[in-house]
Amino acid sequence: MRVLGLILAGGKSDRLWPLTKVRASAAVPVFGKYRAIDFTLSNMVNSGIRKVGILTQYNPRSLMDHLGSGKEWDLDRKSGGLFILQPYVGPNREVWYRGTADAIFQNMTILRRGEEDHVLIGSGDHIYKMIYRDLFNYHLKKGADITLVVKELDETYNLSEYGIVQLDDDMRVVEIEEKPAHPKGNIAFLGVYFMNKELLKELLYATVPQGKYDLLLDIVIPNLDRLKVYAYRFDGYWRNVKKGIKEYYRINMDILKKEVRDELFYRNGKVYTKLKDLPPPKFTTTAVVENSLIADGSIVSGTVRNSVIFRNVRIKVGAVVENSIIMENTVVEEGAVLRNVILDKNCIVREGRVIEGDTELPVFEKRAVL
Incomplete structure (x- = not known):
């Protein structure tokens, strides 16, 4: 599977303040010695993705220090590897990313120069464990243009903080409500996109120059009727660190539950992180x-x-x-x-x-x- 991984890790997340005063939300420490980004990045590596771009801009120092050359994730390689993609000043360029679609559009070079056929886009502040090969096979089986990862959320989630998805009997997405005040259901989009690379380039060129900068709101939702957008159901543990201090506290307390530890650390590969030369406790x-x-x-x-x-x-x-x-x-x-x-x-x-x-x-x- 020839897939380019892109991780959106530029979030400021005012709701995590003051934890995010000196770091991006993707660099927030969790579980004793990990950072939030370790989970999405490890999922990609465990799924055989060997080229990963990290799109970051807010307070990137601690995130860049943590990632380094990508050695801990076996991404310090001649072919592929880890790419830190930050905004920069250049001809006809804005300094800051204006949204998720704009962030990818400003780094179109990584799409143009690669030999990958598909692109997997995830978030650096989500805590979950998943093998993306199953998503890849599902995407091909459905003949989908775009596949979104979704999950049924229980009462411990505030549904009005998520994109709520309506599906038909074939798992095709027919409607997405972004953070509705009165949700119609409990199936939420988890911020993971899988699509053909050439299609992504076409959609970005058609949208971002028109002043539309959000991947979900300006690209996916307006094209639900024109494109075949399917949902892939994920049933495992999933939490979003940037939802606030209370959610951050809950996530760290969850790791004290055996079933959560088993899922996150003992199934579907390892969780890699930057190691330090310290003795056992x-x-x-x-x-x-x-x-x-x-x-x-x-x-x-x-x-x-x-x-x-x-x-x-x-x-x-x-x-x-x-x-x-x-x-x-x-x-x-x-x-x-x-x-x-x-x-x-x-x-x-x-x-x-x-x-x-x-x-x-x-x-x-x-x-x-x-």
Whole structure:
């Protein structure tokens, strides 16, 4: 399968503020030592895609540092490989991407020069595990022009925040409502497109120069009657990090469930990430740890329950951490108590300090001495 992978990773996501104050939403840390983009990128690599373009623009430094040359994903190669596609100043060019279609249009060179027949477009801030070969085979079987990945969402999702899809009996898309106030159903588009490369080029040339810049709103939806747009149903775990701090908290708490861990990390290939040369976590004789994820380099001497502890964290004697997310290089000193808290990198929680939120509104603290 000759497929070009494109990952949309330029989002600012004001709803994730202040987590996105210093990083793109695709670079937000999750699960102790991963970044959100690791999942879509690993899905592509596990599916045999060997040429991937990352379309980014907002606060790209930490994302670029994480991706590097693509070595961890076996994308540091002579043929294909990893391409970081940022906006730049040039003749007749805008500096910023004005939408998802415009971002691809401004990087038309990667489409023109490649030998791939199809293009897979995904988002860098979605957490899920999927082998795209099945999507590829489905697309060919249906004779589709465009195939969209969809999922039936349950009551834990706010349906008005998603594109709701109406299908006929053959799984052909007949209508898409983008973030409707009163959704007609619960089948949502997951932001994954699969299409013929030449068709994508034709649609971009016909649309973007006319001042229409969004891939879904300006290209897919207006062409539902003219093109054969089909839906591919995905039934696994899927969450969108950029939906807000509450959603980010939920995603990290979900990894403490065995069924979610099994699906994300033990099925359909590995999840690759940038490694750091750190020792395994250490637990002293005073440590109490229950149902928690503790990453490399951390030393736990206190009590940790139902929490995600990132790399190189120190939780000292007498400290209590419950239902919390503690990011890299943080120190929780003696006697401190943290419940329903998200701490960004490089925080220091002073001795005896108590910080408490709740599951509906977890407390977020940025890099500081608390």
